Amino acid sequence: MTQGAGQEPVVRTATLRDFRVPAYVREGAPQPPGTTPGQVLPPEPVRPPGDVRQAQEQAGLQPQQPTAHQPGSPPPVPEPGRPAVPPRTPPAAPAPEPYAQGPAAPYPGQPQVPVQGRREPQQPAPPAPPAPPVAPPAVPLPPRAVPDPDGAPAEGGRIPAPSRGGGFAAAFADEEEPEGYTPTQRDLPVINRGDTLQVPVAAEPAPAPAADDPEGLGPLYVVGDVHGYLDELLAALGEQGLIDTEGDWAAGNTRLWFLGDFTDRGPDGIGVIDLVMRLSAQAAAAGGYCKALMGNHELLLIGAKRFGDTPVNSGAGTATFQAAWLLNGGQKTDMDRLQDHHLQWMSRLDAMEEEDGHLLLHSDTTAYLDFGSSIEEVNDTVREALTRNDADECWDLFRKFTKRFAFRDDSGAGAVRELLGTYGGVRVVHGHSPIPYLLGEVGSEDGEDSAGPTVEGPHVYAEGLAIAMDGGVTMAGKLLVRRLPLRG
Secondary structure, rough: OOOOOOOOOOOOOOOOOOOOOOOHHHOOOOOOOOOOOOOOOOOOOOOOOOEEEEHHOOOHHHHHHHHOOOOOOOOOOOOOOOOOOOOOOOOOOOOOOOOOOOOOOOOOOOOOOOOOOOOOOOOOOOOOOOOOOOOOOOOOOOOOOOOOOOOOOOOOOOOOOOOOHHHHHHHOHHHHHHHHOOOOOOOOOOOOOOEEOOOOOOOOOOOOOOOOOOOOOEEEEEEEOOOOOOHHHHHHHHOOOEOOOOOOOOOOOOOEEOOOOOOOOOOOHHHHHHHHHHHHHHHHHHEEEEEEOOOOHHHHHHHHHHOOOOOOEEOOOOHHHHHHHHHOOOOHHHHHHHHHHHHHHHHEEOOOEOOEEEEEOOOOOOOHHHHOOOOHHHHHHHHHHHOOOHHHHHHHHHHHHHHOOOOOOOHHHHHHHHHHHHHOOOEEEEEOOOOOHHHHOOOOOOOOOOOOOEEEEEEEEOOOEEEEEEHHHHHOOOOOOOEEEOOO
């Protein structure tokens, strides 16, 4: 509470709390229940009338202070402008020790009301009993630097402990500020029991910026055609450190793209789809992503499930999705396990995407130009065609995605440049056509002839503008998983 006019300075007692004197302990106030009789403040000293005081001063006498009013005597006359003090009868018991300002326990419901405008008794209060010492908490405080209140830094950043004579100002009286020093440097000392200890701290090197993506994403990987070979896929992903021994995502913010063709010819196409769907969710939770493109075998499986033996106009006669699916390695076990959520996932796949200057496609064909002049238009056209659920329209998509070898011949580099000029990027990365086919070697996708060339990695061709990623796993080749850009 702020000290008011006419109020004496507050005197703290040993209780360490700033209580004021409750109203009931003032002279003339009723005694609260439960308190000792006479446990009140002494009366205010009352000054005598002016004529009596003047006569005493002329006679050289010390003015007398009247005592408390006695029964039968006239009441004291207050000085003009000063409030009268009501008479009281002194207690029968011997007067207690003079009351020292401090807390007094109020009776129940009585608030502690500060006394305004009164003067404390002139006699000194008895000394209050010392408060019992309070032990400091036994928790060690962390070391920290002590700044100089006078603003003078110490040489080398060392701040001496304060002394009892002179303090910080004296400690730094003859010190000069070293060049380049600021109080925020990390080599500030640790104060320990009054001694200054200099602790050298090595500066941490700044983290290197992400070299793989300007937005902080991780490295980029691509996967060629899988065709139902789940075990080979798990081995290839584990070799690159993208999954752990349990088959779960272990690559953090890495970006992984599958280039299509998950089913047919191999033993477990649905198992491959389930794995890719699970890795997509796990990668997203880890800050990366795992995505996939639409392949011609996804279109074939969707058509076989939706349209079966419904005749379609193939351009060379009547055909059905069911017959085409069986001729291209369709597996009955995949059809039996195919569910609606697999169909929905495949129907929403993109047809192309651009990542870090790489235009990602499934097929090595320029037929994508028929679907739009931008990546967004191509992807929208393919998805909308599948949504309309027209058998002939879906067959036309499948037929165009099946085309191949547009980048292999002498005109291949020109075809790649046409795609890059339309959709962006500096290189095309594709699957679909096995690398043994691109090299002109004899081979079979059914695995009957395993005398083809040994494939150890992606095939770069078309004047370095195209990268083929189908290692020919269906023809005793290799399932390729590689990081882009290619190194070495």
